[in-house]
Amino acid sequence: MRIFSYTENGASRIGVVTGADTFQPVADVAPMLPTSLRALISLPDGLARLRDAAGSHVGTRSLQDASYLPVIPDPHVTWALALNFKTHIEETGLITSNEFPHLFIRTPASLVGHNQPLLCPPPEIATEFDYEGELAVIIGRGGRHIPVERAFEHIAGFTCFNEGSVREYQRHNRNFGLGKNFERSGSVGPWLMTIDEFGDPKKQRVITRLNGIERQNAPLDDMLFSVEQVIHYLSTGYTLRPGDMIAMGTPGALQPHPGEDLQPAGRHKIWGQVNMKPGDKVEVGITGLGVLANSIVGDENASYHP
Amino acid sequence: MRIFSYTENGASRIGVVTGADTFQPVADVAPMLPTSLRALISLPDGLARLRDAAGSHVGTRSLQDASYLPVIPDPHVTWALALNFKTHIEETGLITSNEFPHLFIRTPASLVGHNQPLLCPPPEIATEFDYEGELAVIIGRGGRHIPVERAFEHIAGFTCFNEGSVREYQRHNRNFGLGKNFERSGSVGPWLMTIDEFGDPKKQRVITRLNGIERQNAPLDDMLFSVEQVIHYLSTGYTLRPGDMIAMGTPGALQPHPGEDLQPAGRHKIWGQVNMKPGDKVEVGITGLGVLANSIVGDENASYHP
Numbered sequence: 199m200r201i202f203s204y205t206e207n208g209a210s211r212i213g214v215v216t217g218a219d220t221f222q223p224v225a226d227v228a229p230m231l232p233t234s235l236r237a238l239i240s241l242p243d244g245l246a247r248l249r250d251a252a253g254s255h256v257g258t259r260s261l262q263d264a265s266y267l268p269v270i271p272d273p274h275v276t277w278a279l280a281l282n283f284k285t286h287i288e289e290t291g292l293i294t295s296n297e298f299p300h301l302f303i304r305t306p307a308s309l310v311g312h313n314q315p316l317l318c319p320p321p322e323i324a325t326e327f328d329y330e331g332e333l334a335v336i337i338g339r340g341g342r343h344i345p346v347e348r349a350f351e352h353i354a355g356f357t358c359f360n361e362g363s364v365r366e367y368q369r370h371n372r373n374f375g376l377g378k379n380f381e382r383s384g385s386v387g388p389w390l391m392t393i394d395e396f397g398d399p400k401k402q403r404v405i406t407r408l409n410g411i412e413r414q415n416a417p418l419d420d421m422l423f424s425v426e427q428v429i430h431y432l433s434t435g436y437t438l439r440p441g442d443m444i445a446m447g448t449p450g451a452l453q454p455h456p457g458e459d460l461q462p463a464g465r466h467k468i469w470g471q472v473n474m475k476p477g478d479k480v481e482v483g484i485t486g487l488g489v490l491a492n493s494i495v496g497d498e499n500a501s502y503h504p
Numbered sequence: 505m506r507i508f509s510y511t512e513n514g515a516s517r518i519g520v521v522t523g524a525d526t527f528q529p530v531a532d533v534a535p536m537l538p539t540s541l542r543a544l545i546s547l548p549d550g551l552a553r554l555r556d557a558a559g560s561h562v563g564t565r566s567l568q569d570a571s572y573l574p575v576i577p578d579p580h581v582t583w584a585l586a587l588n589f590k591t592h593i594e595e596t597g598l599i600t601s602n603e604f605p606h607l608f609i610r611t612p613a614s615l616v617g618h619n620q621p622l623l624c625p626p627p628e629i630a631t632e633f634d635y636e637g638e639l640a641v642i643i644g645r646g647g648r649h650i651p652v653e654r655a656f657e658h659i660a661g662f663t664c665f666n667e668g669s670v671r672e673y674q675r676h677n678r679n680f681g682l683g684k685n686f687e688r689s690g691s692v693g694p695w696l697m698t699i700d701e702f703g704d705p706k707k708q709r710v711i712t713r714l715n716g717i718e719r720q721n722a723p724l725d726d727m728l729f730s731v732e733q734v735i736h737y738l739s740t741g742y743t744l745r746p747g748d749m750i751a752m753g754t755p756g757a758l759q760p761h762p763g764e765d766l767q768p769a770g771r772h773k774i775w776g777q778v779n780m781k782p783g784d785k786v787e788v789g790i791t792g793l794g795v796l797a798n799s800i801v802g803d804e805n806a807s808y809h810p
Contacts, residue, residue: 275611280679294677301681303609305581307742323740341810342687348808367741371600373586373679375607380741381648434629435673435686436613437805499743502654504647 199249200488201355202389203235203267203311210234210271213264214248215389220257221264227251235390236270236441239338239354245392266311268386269357270336274439276304276386277432278332278361278378282422282447289450290466299423299431304361304445308379312387312490316362317497318476319380326365326464327383327474327494330448331406331414331482333399334359335425336390337442344433349426352438355390356399358482358490359445360406362474365464381497385482386443387490396487399425404449407481408472416449418484505555506794507661508695509541509573509617516540516577519570520554521695526563527570533557541696542576542747545644545660551698572617574692575663576642580745582610582692583738584638584667584684588728588753595756596772605729605737610667610751614685618693618796622668623803624782625686632671632770633689633780633800636754637712637720637788639705640665641731642696643748650739655732658744661696662705664788664796665751666712668780671770687803691788692749693796702793705731710755713787714778722755724790 200215201224212235213221224231224238228251231238238244279301281287281294294300310316318327338354362384368377396402399418406414423431428444451470454460463471474480476496483489506521507530518541519527530537530544534557537544544550585607587593587600600606616622624633644660668690674683702708705724712720729737734750757776760766769777780786782802789795 274613275685277681280677298673298676299681300677300679302679303611303681303685305609305742307580307745319741339810341808342805343808344810345808352810364741370604371586371606373606373608375583375605375609376738376741379581379609381743383741432682435625435670435682435689436611437687439613499648502647502649502651504645504650504658 199245199392199395200389201235201248202387203269203271204264205267206265210267212238213259214252215261216255216257219261221259221261222252222255222257223259224248227255236272240440245354266313266387268306268309268311269390270441270443272306273441273443276443276445277301278304278445279423279428279447283416283420283449284422285416285420285450286448289468296422299428302374302378304384305379307381308383310382310385310492312385314385314492315495316385316492317380317382318474318494319364319497320500324364324366325473328363328365328471329406329408329474329480330361330363331404332359332361332448333404333418333446333484334386335444335446337438337440340437340439342433342437344430344438346426346430349429350393352429353393355392356396356484356487357386357390358484358487360385360480360482360490360492361445361448369465385490385492388488391487402485402487405483408474409478411455413452413470413472414449415452420449421446505551505558505698505701506695507541507554508693509575509577510570511573512571516573518544519565520558521567522561522563525567527565527567528558528561528563529565530554533561542578546746551660572619572693574612574615574617575696576747576749578612579747579749582749582751583607584610584751585729585734585753589722589726589755590728591722591726591756592754595774602728605734608680608684610690611685613687614689616688616691616798618691620691620798621801622691622798623686623688624780624800625670625803626806630670630672631779634669634671634777635712635714635780635786636667636669637710638665638667638751638754639710639724639790640692641750641752643744643746646743646745648739648743650735650744652732652736655735656699658735659699661698662702662790662793663692663696664790664793666691666786666788666796666798667751667754675771691796691798694794697793708791708793711789714780715784717761719758719776719778720755721758726755727752
């Protein structure tokens with residue numbers, strides 16, 4: 199089952215995907231269920247009830263016309279991992295712990311949904327605005343001190359994540375802080391695919407395209423810390439809550455394609471990494487799940503506004 | 505004016521402090537105003553309307569009986585500063601940028617209100633559970649690209665913050681991650697004091713006591729980055745929102761008191777720093793504002809619970 203959040207007439211709603219371009223509003227097939235995906239997941243039998251209700255329906259609405267929101271617009275927290283793919287650790291030359299995952303937090307304001315524009319900072323603020331294609335986990339049943347071998351029981355499903363980053367700010371100090379939290383700098387979507395349908399992410403790949411050209415393509419079994427290990431680690435100090443998201447980190451860049459005249463990008467001089475600019479289109483796909491697409495527009499708000 | 509959030513019969517409410525031990529529920533003096541402090545602050549004239557309505561009332565309720573919530577229980581984000589006092593930078597020997605503030609994020613789940621117990625991790629998880637007495641800013645009017653000289657126009661008021669930290673986890677990797685976000689490990693309160701009444705924080709001091717013994721006592725004009733500079737910096741990439749909080753960083757420890765047989769604490773061997781344990785009582789006071797007090801209890805949730 200694939201479920202997504204969208205906005206209609208100023209209200210937040212959820213829909214069930216029923217075909218290549220069709221969906222059914224949850225309010226139509228199951229009017230007793232909540233209209234927020236976080237609230238739906240919070241019900242112990244929420245996904246099962248929606249599955250029962252949606253099974254017999256054919257989609258009546260077009261996905262192309264939907265105004266997507268972030269899959270979970272209002273999570274209690276969105277955790278994100280730095281340096282969790284060996285290829286990304288190698289290309290940056292940065293150091294991370296082999297013993298403990300490298301975690302930071304993203305605000306809701308830093309994320310948009312599928313098909314919504316990402317904001318590129320004006321050049322006087324920053325020029326290194328980068329995509330990071332990632333798998334994101336969405337927690338279903340909350341819990342504390344979750345053993346690795348029971349972690350999958352706490353997952354509602356998965357989605358695609360573009361962990362858009364402003365590199366100059368990320369380097370301002372030891373913690374990434376604002377560099378990972380520019381307004382509308384990242385995205386999450388298009389939908390949550392439930393774990394019973396998606397299965398074990400280790401069998402899938404993450405693929406990032408900028409303007410149609412593949413820039414990342416890596417197997418999801420190349421993580422330093424697996425989904426199960428990160429869920430266990432977080433739960434030693436924090437009670438995971440339904441709707442919490444965990445972005446699992448980005449792989450290294452592909453080498454430039456034959457004939458491309460690319461210069462290495464950023465302070466780490468990464469070959470095949472390309473900064474995003476207004477007018478670009480970025481896509482993060484997870485095989486077996488779907489593709490999260492966003493255009494890039496300039497952030498016009500460069501002057502004081504109260 | 506001093507305003508606080510509390511819970512009563514399972515509902516979140518706000519009250520206005522009217523005397524040393526009295527308050528008035530906002531719902532009684534101004535039933536048309538919101539029952540959440542974030543929503544009240546979000547109204548352009550919310551604080552002014554409450555001031556008009558509360559002016560003529562005498563408090564009927566006892567503060568001692570109130571079940572305090574965090575001042576803003578549901579902010580869009582709580583930013584916090586690391587290494588923002590010269591005395592704390594010196595005692596840790598850590599390096600920070602002199603050019604850009606050092607920022608990270610705390611989740612709502614990591615914070616409790618005044619008089620609520622803080623949870624001390626069990627010793628098999630961590631033993632270095634530390635207080636950090638701090639001033640916190642509460643944003644009133646939101647905004648982007650806020651000039652330093654207009655920053656005060658965007659502040660609703662101030663409060664006390666205990667930025668409780670689990671040091672072992674904080675050191676697990678480059679970003680602090682979970683080490684600053686253990687469940688109920690910090691606190692904020694007791695109330696928001698409006699900026700018109702509190703004035704410029706540079707004239708005040710922050711004082712931390714553990715079991716009645718003073719452990720931190722520092723002027724708030726000793727910050728590396730001032731409140732105004734941090735508001736300006738954040739607003740270059742993020743649109744500040746009403747109710748956002750910024751914890752401004754903690755000063756260094758006082759030297760041990762004469763006759764005390766203290767050993768230096770933690771990896772940085774800080775004289776006068778004392779870890780918190782179950783049974784302790786910690787207080788963070790800001791002169792001219794009030795005192796945030798919390799007891800410490802052991803976190804009993806050391807085994808798996810879904």
